[in-house]
Amino acid sequence: MEVMRKIVVALIVVGLAISEKGESRHVRDVTTSFEYSAMNCRAHSASLSDFGGVGDGKTSNTKAFQSAISELSKYSSEGGAQLYVPPGKWLTGSFSVISHFTLYLHRDAVLLGSQDINEWPVLKPLPSYGRGRDAAAGRFTSLIFGTNLTDVIITGDNGTIDGQGPFWWQQFHKGKLKYTRPYLIELMFSDSIQISNLTLLNSPSWNVHPVYSSNIVVKGITILAPVTSPNTDGINPDSCTNTRIEDCYIVSGDDCVAVKSGWDEYGIQFGMPTKQLIIRRLTCISPFSATIALGSEMSGGIEDVRAEDITAIHTESGVRIKTAVGRGGFVRDIYVRKFTMHTMKWAFWMTGNYGSHADKNYDPNALPEIKNINYRDVVADNVTMAARLEGIANDPFTGICLANVTIGLSAKPKKQHWTCTDIEGITSGVTPPPCGLLPDQGPEKITACDFPKDSQPIEELEFKKCSYRLKVA
DSSP, X not given: OHHHHHHHHHHHHHHHHHHHHHHXXXXXXXXXXXXXXXXXXXXXXXXXXXXXXXXXXXXXXXXXXXXXHHHHGGGTXXXXXEEEEOSEXXXXXXXXXXXXXEEEEOTTEEEEEOSOGXXXXXXXXXXXXXXXXXXXXXXXXXXXXXXXXXXXXXXXXXXXXXXXHHHHHHHHHTTOOSSBOOOSEEEESOEEEEEEEEEEEXXXXXXEEEESOEEEEEEEEEEXXXXXXXXXXXXXXXXXXXXXXXXXXXXXXXXXXXXXXXXXXXHHHHOOOEEEEEEEEEEEEOTTSEEEEEOSSBTTOEEEEEEEEEEXXXXXXXXXXXXXXXXXXXXXXXXXXXXXXXXXXXXXXXXXXXXXXXXXXXXXXXXXXXXXXXXXXXXEEEEEEEEEXXXXXXBOEEEEEEEEEEEEXXXXXXXXXXXXXXXXEEEEEEESOOOTTSOBOOGGGTTOXXXXXXXXXXXXXXXXXXXXXXXXX
């Protein structure tokens, strides 16, 4: 009860902070200089106001963003450029960023996603998916979009990006959308990406979607959406290499982090895995989904994922593996440690019959490989069921390892604490006692499921201190 009381108090404080932030938007901006940490600093800077931007929450700024970014593109080979978004409510449709570019939001700046559907151009489906997620046709361009870029930074002093999701959620539930809903931020085929120190509210669908990209840092992001909102995943690295997600707080209607790599035959053909992924210091609240999901679109493969210092509160499951016959691909070399969970349906969940295919042309002989899945140093309380681990007949999930795990069950738990089918693995120091397919190796194996001691290249990246002074009109 004490834990839940603290959680409620914290959420009230967050709500008050958001309310106060919203009420302060009208204050005139007197800040002429600011500092922040980034992969790279810029030699040139301009304000959205210089390009006719109007922060009244009513005037469309789509053309202002497009004009500003077009003008700043001339500096891409001259030290790069930064676009500063001052205090105000800046209504806008989709716009594209450029290489060697920083978008910086003042703490009292709010980007408001337009509710004019004509301000959201339509793109073709992603090649590794073959179709949209909401509809077979294409997809609306994300609010902030970019492709084939190098050195892109989207950051601020905890400025806000509000997707105004209810408009899109209503259209989705009514079946009125011909295309897949837009995301808040999507960068494709890009390298050296930083997304940091922002609050993302009410995304139409997924919030942050780096795809076919590498060398990515997502840091200090707060994501908030109603827990019943449809498909409002937090951060979804998709066919990405060398990614670091850290210090994020997510309340959503879907998985807080969903690791992906393509869907059925399209993902198999595209063949680009997500690998070298670091997730740390994440807090998640999602009563109907997972803290970290691996899949279900994992047909290009997922490997070498390292998650630590994770807190889940009132969330359906901890780390969930989602796959099915026809997916192909693999999920392997997954390492999780220092995971704390409060009020969960399942602590561990693996699903081999997830279904949900792109179309009827998937290969029923394309079986996924799930192996070397490691969890250690896990503590959970008020859990309805310890684990639901369901592999695939004649294609078992192997190399599952759990060590030093304590799961406190709820007052009315499921009678069967563990269900296990078509899996193989070992355990040591696990409470309550696991199923027979995960035999206890005794206390001498308490150090099993070791976390890798080496570091990934993205962990070695150090940020620079950037400072800017803007001209006062």
